[in-house]
Amino acid sequence: MNSTATAARTTARRYSLVAMLFHWLIALAVIVNWRLAEAAEHAGRADAIWYFANHKALGMVILLLTLGRLIWRWIHPVPPLPGDLARWEKVLARSVHIVFYVLLIALPLGGWLATSLNGGAIDMFGAFAIPALPVGLNEDLGETIFDAHSLGGSIMVYLIGLHILGALKHTLFDRNGGIFRMLPFGRVPG
Template identity: 35%
Template sequence: MDRYTSVARALHWILAVLIIVNLVLGIGHDALPKDWAVMPVHKSIGLTVLALTLARLAWRVGHRPPSLPSAMPVWEKAAAHATHGVFYAFMILVPLTGWIMTSAGTRPLNWFFLFDVPKFAVTKGDAIVGLSSEGHEVMGFAWVALIIVHIAAALRHHVVLKDNVLRRMM
C-alpha cells in the first residue's frame, strides 16, 4: 500500500487538530469564559497553522503523495484534488486574514505569550482590513463545511468502499 511519508502524516494530523480546535475557538469565542484568553490562544494557533502549512508545502514539493486508487472515478479524483487545493488556500488565507485584522488593532500580537509577532502596517479604516475581516469569517464557516465533507469522504472510503484511501494517512 502506498502511504504518505511519516512527516506528511504527522503534519496532516497536527494541522487537523490545530485547525479544528481553532475553528471551535474562533466561532465559539463569545460563548466561552472571558478569562480564558481565548483570542490570544486562537491567534497563536493561527500563526502556528500558517507556519506548519508553509513547512508542509515545502515538504510536499520534494515528496509526491501516493496515487489515488486507479478504480476511483475521474470526477472523484478531481474533487479530492480540488478539496486539497482549497484546504491549502484556507490554511494560508485564514491565518493571514486574521493576522491582518489583528495588525489593525491596538493589542499586541504574540505567540503563546512567549514573544511578540510583528504586525502589518495597516489601520482599521484600510480596505484590506475590512476585506480580511469578512473573508476570515466566511472562510472559517466554509472551512467547517469542507472539513465535514472531507471526513465523510474519508469514512466512506474506509467503511463503505473498504479501500486504502484513509489508511494511507494513518
C-alpha cells in the same frame, strides 16, 4: 509476491510518516482553533480576549505547519490516488485539497492583516509577539477582513466534514484503503 514486496507496494500507496504527522497536527490544530473561535463568540469580554489571543497564536502555528507541509510535499511527492476512483472523485479530491491549502494559508494571513489594521500584534502564547504588519490603522477594513476570515473558517469546517465523509466512503464502502493512506497502520490495497 513476498511480504517485503507487498509491504513496499502498500507503503508507496501511503503518505510518508512526516506527511502523516503534518496532516494530523494541522487537523488537530484547526479543530482546536475552530473551537477557540466558537468559545470566544459566546464568552464574556475578558474570556473572549483570552480565547481570541490563543486563536490568533494557534493560527500562526497552523500557517507554519502548513508551509512546512507544502515544502515536504514538494520534496516528497504524494502517493497516487486509488485507481478505482471515478474522474469526478479525483477532481473533487484535488479541488478540496487545493482549497484546504489556500484556506490554511489565507486564514492566518488574513487574521494577521486584520489584527494589524486594528493596531494589534499577535501574542504567541506569552513567549513573544509577532508585530503588526506595516499597514496603518483602518478598523473598518480590519472588521471586513475579520468577517471574510469568519466565512473562510466556516467553509473550512464544511470542507473538513466533506473530507471525513470521503475518507469514510473510500474506507468502508470502496475498500480502497481510504483513511489508511494517512495512517501508519491498516490495509491499503495495491
